[in-house]
Amino acid sequence: MTAAAASERPDPEDSAHTALSLWALRACELLCVLMFSTAIPWQQVCAWFAVIAAVSVLRWWHVNQPSFKARPKRHRQRVYRIYMWVLMTYVGSACWFLYVPGNLPIQAVLMSYLLGNATLVAVRLTGDVMRTTIALVLAVLPTSIRFMAEGAQHSSLLFMMGVGGLLMTLTMVFLSRAQESNVKHQYEQRRRAEAAANALAAMGLSKSRFFAAVSHDLRQPVHAIGLYLGPLSRMAQATQDRQAQRAVEGIRQSWRALDDLLSQVLDLTRMDSGVVQADLRATEIAPLVASLVTQHSAVAEAAGVRIVALVRPGAFALADALMLQRVLSNLLDNAIKFSPPGATVAVALRRASLGWRLQVRDAGMGIAPGAQQRIFEEFVQEDNDARDRRRGLGLGLAIARRFALLMNGDITVRSAPGRGSTMTVTLPRAPVTVDVLLDRPGPDVSEPPRQPVHYVESAPGELLAHPDEATQPVLAMREVLLVEDDSLVAAATRQLLRSWGLQVRHVETAADALQDTRFGDIAICDARLPHGASGLDVALALRRQGKKVLLISGETNAALRDAAQAHGVRLLTKPVSAPTLLAVLQKL
Ligand code: ADP
Numbered sequence: 001m002t003a004a005a006a007s008e009r010p011d012p013e014d015s016a017h018t019a020l021s022l023w024a025l026r027a028c029e030l031l032c033v034l035m036f037s038t039a040i041p042w043q044q045v046c047a048w049f050a051v052i053a054a055v056s057v058l059r060w061w062h063v064n065q066p067s068f069k070a071r072p073k074r075h076r077q078r079v080y081r082i083y084m085w086v087l088m089t090y091v092g093s094a095c096w097f098l099y100v101p102g103n104l105p106i107q108a109v110l111m112s113y114l115l116g117n118a119t120l121v122a123v124r125l126t127g128d129v130m131r132t133t134i135a136l137v138l139a140v141l142p143t144s145i146r147f148m149a150e151g152a153q154h155s156s157l158l159f160m161m162g163v164g165g166l167l168m169t170l171t172m173v174f175l176s177r178a179q180e181s182n183v184k185h186q187y188e189q190r191r192r193a194e195a196a197a198n199a200l201a202a203m204g205l206s207k208s209r210f211f212a213a214v215s216h217d218l219r220q221p222v223h224a225i226g227l228y229l230g231p232l233s234r235m236a237q238a239t240q241d242r243q244a245q246r247a248v249e250g251i252r253q254s255w256r257a258l259d260d261l262l263s264q265v266l267d268l269t270r271m272d273s274g275v276v277q278a279d280l281r282a283t284e285i286a287p288l289v290a291s292l293v294t295q296h297s298a299v300a301e302a303a304g305v306r307i308v309a310l311v312r313p314g315a316f317a318l319a320d321a322l323m324l325q326r327v328l329s330n331l332l333d334n335a336i337k338f339s340p341p342g343a344t345v346a347v348a349l350r351r352a353s354l355g356w357r358l359q360v361r362d363a364g365m366g367i368a369p370g371a372q373q374r375i376f377e378e379f380v381q382e383d384n385d386a387r388d389r390r391r392g393l394g395l396g397l398a399i400a401r402r403f404a405l406l407m408n409g410d411i412t413v414r415s416a417p418g419r420g421s422t423m424t425v426t427l428p429r430a431p432v433t434v435d436v437l438l439d440r441p442g443p444d445v446s447e448p449p450r451q452p453v454h455y456v457e458s459a460p461g462e463l464l465a466h467p468d469e470a471t472q473p474v475l476a477m478r479e480v481l482l483v484e485d486d487s488l489v490a491a492a493t494r495q496l497l498r499s500w501g502l503q504v505r506h507v508e509t510a511a512d513a514l515q516d517t518r519f520g521d522i523a524i525c526d527a528r529l530p531h532g533a534s535g536l537d538v539a540l541a542l543r544r545q546g547k548k549v550l551l552i553s554g555e556t557n558a559a560l561r562d563a564a565q566a567h568g569v570r571l572l573t574k575p576v577s578a579p580t581l582l583a584v585l586q587k588l
Contacts, residue, residue: 011073011128012183013063013080022060025120026053032113036098039106048097052090059083081131084121088138091117095143101150114143122175129180218262219554220486223575225255227492230578231499259575264395268378271402278320278406279558282430285358286313288325289347296332304341307332311349317356317427322561323403324427327411330396331360331423338364338421355409355428363420372413376401475500475585481520481547482506483513483538485530489574493524496578510538517545522588527553527560527571536560539569548588552576 029049036045062068063083068076094114100106121135229252236244270276289311300307317324328347335345343363350357367375371382381394397411404411408428415421480497484490485508497504505520507513510533513523523542527535539549551564551571564571570584 011077017060017063035109039100039103055087084135088135092138092142095146114140219574220489222259222262224488224492226575226577227496230496234499261393264393267399278323280318282316283319283321285315285317285349286311292328300336303336305336305339306344308344309347315349316430318430319407319427323407327400327403327425330400335360335362358425359422361422366417366419367415367421368417477521479503479520481523483525513538514541520547522548524550527551536563
């Protein structure tokens with residue numbers, strides 16, 4: 001539809017010629033034929049109504065043609081007018097063909113028939129006063145005049161009906177006008193709402209395109225910094241220089257904060273612009289919760305908090321496993337963060353009328369009633385007026401709620417200051433079938449979920465480097481083929497891998513990667529390669545050569561995630577820290 005067509009207000013007749021209206025009118029005419037046939041020869045009555053039916057059917061067929069509907073409004077209105085006036089002239093002429101002098105009942109039927117036609121015309125032609133007025137006059141005037149002329153001599157009743165017909169015509173015209181202005185007003189409002197919605201949709205689309213583009217490019221340098229941190233930390237360790245070690249730790253903390261901020265802001269924007277879709281499948285809740293409890297146990301232990309999970313096996317929700325994992329991980333993080341030492345955090349599952357209620361309860365400081373809705377907004381932190389970035393960003397719950405909504409659920413909070421908080425995630429129940437229970441692989445929870453940045457006060461003289469980086473790691477492989485087109489990322493990865501005692505050969509394109517079949521125990525492939533080549537395809541081809549493969553992507557792309565999972569290829573999303581890369585290589 002063109003912009004002009006979209007903004008054009010339709011004629012009321014554009015939608016009036018339905019099959020239902022056509023057959024309803026034909027039924028009324030049939031009734032009239034039966035009634036008039038009692039006083040007039042039936043051939044005469046049938047012939048008269050047949051002409052009306054033929055013109056009506058012709059009009060119905062004509063105006064429902066797609067080519068006619070595509071014509072400009074002015075043309076359509078001209079055609080509607082011609083048909084209407086021709087029909088009404090013919091209807092009005094009934095005062096000669098269907099009039100039986102002295103037969104009061106037939107004259108009453110005739111008048112009713114004409115007034116019925118007039119009413120239909122007036123109702124249908126709202127919006128075109130000239131078309132309505134002329135049509136009404138053509139339909140009612142000849143018969144009214146005849147009634148008036150003859151009614152004065154024969155019957156005062158018919159005379160009254162004639163006058164009534166005229167009055168009704170005028171009333172209809174006024175009604176038609178009032179309705180016209182009403183419709184105009186409604187149309188104007190709808191047009192404005194549509195324009196606003198279109199503008200918003202266009203904005204959302206350009207925003208999503210923009211962020212899809214920057215997402216990939218922003219992650220590359222952040223990823224490279226993370227990789228450089230490994231060797232840098234080892235160098236600082238080797239020199240025994242305290243100041244250098246502190247500087248490296250400062251860079252590491254800033255890198256984590258940047259990584260966190262970048263990921264969360266990008267997640268939020270991508271969700272708001274509709275790019276992120278939930279991959280809803282039957283997901284068993286118990287193993288997912290168990291794995292999350294294990295992942296959070298170290299943080300909980302450090303905070304002196306105990307985690308208890310009360311989730312029975314066999315409960316399936318219709319959810320995206322990774323999204324649900326992010327939601328629960330955030331709630332657990334907060335529950336641990338805001339609990340005093342010695343307290344217990346409980347994860348409990350309850351049945352709700354249409355699904356599940358998964359609760360994370362803590363006995364912490366609680367949330368003031370006035371703040372309970374605000375905490376789901378972006379960048380809101382009730383206890384961090386100084387905006388200390390190391391204590392989180394205030395985005396966790398905003399993202400968690402969006403994830404929950406994408407899974408057709410929600411998150412609510414119940415809390416009282418000083419008496420702890422209960423965060424409840426509602427999720428629809430999954431209809432579980434046997435094949436789901438047998439075939440569905442569990443969620444890939446081996447990668448630790450994104451943690452908020454916790455406040456770490458480093459005491460003077462404390463070992464600042466990551467423990468994994470202090471010693472030479474043990475790796476089963478010797479040669480790494482690195483397939484990466486970004487020179488910054490490639491240089492950082494090369495240096496990191498070499499610092500682990502590995503031999504690295506770097507290539508940029510798919511063709512170069514597949515050329516040397518002998519080098520490499522393992523291939524690390526970027527997911528997006530030059531000339532539109534797919535990193536996954538290259539990884540699969542390299543695996544056929546006998547290499548182990550690891551795919552690293554600059555985008556959080558659900559389709560790629562699924563494809564990699566289907567082929568059993570390990571996928572990491574940039575930015576990847578040196579310890580994560582090391583842990584994955586050791587596992588491979
Ligand atoms: P952050 O990642 O900074 O913690 P969130 O969006 O997860 O951000 O939380 C926003 C705010 O909500 C927190 O700063 C805190 O004030 C409040 N909050 C969230 N969970 C809890 C809880 N379990 N107990 C007390 N306050 C909480």
